[in-house]
Amino acid sequence: MWKVLNLRCGVVWAAHFCLFIAVTLASAQDSKVLGEVKFQGATKLERDSGVWVDGDYVGFLKELHGDKKVLLLPGDHEISVRQSGYDDFLRKIVVEPGQVQTVRVTMHLSPRAVTPDVTATLKLNVEPGRAAVFLDDRYVGHVSEFGGLRSMLISPGKHRIKVGLPGYRTFETELNLLAGQKSEVKTELVKGSIKQATPDIKQPR
Numbered sequence: 001m002w003k004v005l006n007l008r009c010g011v012v013w014a015a016h017f018c019l020f021i022a023v024t025l026a027s028a029q030d031s032k033v034l035g036e037v038k039f040q041g042a043t044k045l046e047r048d049s050g051v052w053v054d055g056d057y058v059g060f061l062k063e064l065h066g067d068k069k070v071l072l073l074p075g076d077h078e079i080s081v082r083q084s085g086y087d088d089f090l091r092k093i094v095v096e097p098g099q100v101q102t103v104r105v106t107m108h109l110s111p112r113a114v115t116p117d118v119t120a121t122l123k124l125n126v127e128p129g130r131a132a133v134f135l136d137d138r139y140v141g142h143v144s145e146f147g148g149l150r151s152m153l154i155s156p157g158k159h160r161i162k163v164g165l166p167g168y169r170t171f172e173t174e175l176n177l178l179a180g181q182k183s184e185v186k187t188e189l190v191k192g193s194i195k196q197a198t199p200d201i202k203q204p205r
Contacts, residue, residue, distance in 0.1 A: 034072060036072075037077075038104075039061045039153070048141065049083040051081050078093075081092040089107055116155035118156060121154075122152040125147040126189065130144070130165065131168070132163070133146065134166055161185060165189060170201070171187055
């Protein structure tokens with residue numbers, strides 16, 4: 001009986017070991033096939049800017065490392081980095097198999113940027129905090145920038161807020177704010193298919 005049990009345990013252990021080796025080899029092969037893109041920003045402004053790769057939102061600059069590092073198939077790719085009130089940073093890159101390259105991002109203030117004289121205050125308490133925030137269909141930052149002691153200053157009146165992240169259903173709401181009013185949006189994004197991503201997440205305006 002013990003011999004049978006020992007034999008079964010040995011077979012199970014061997015199967016798990018083989019699976020571990022297969023996963024390790026697959027990971028090694030993936031790392032040789034894919035290329036990694038790193039992002040650097042000189043200031044907090046750049047590091048908090050949103051990043052799109054080939055039209056898809058992937059997160060904000062300073063978080064794109066570790067388990068959120070950007071791995072791409074070899075070939076041509078388009079990088080777009082966005083920040084409210086600044087011109088888009090655009091760059092075309094060529095990714096080589098198994099190679100790491102660094103994209104250094106510099107944002108420039110847009111001559112079209114206008115700060116309202118009279119404002120209302122909006123705070124966001126939304127999970128996940130890395131989700132992108134859109135005000136009237138324009139990207140303004142990620143959720144973490146507008147929570148805690150920080151908030152968003154916007155002009156009074158009607159506004160549409162959208163919060164989105166690939167893999168989650170986009171949250172949308174409308175607000176009608178008075179001058180000097182303080183408001184808060186609190187919610188948790190519902191998980192969904194990446195195919196449910198709205199055009200804002202897929203293609204920034």
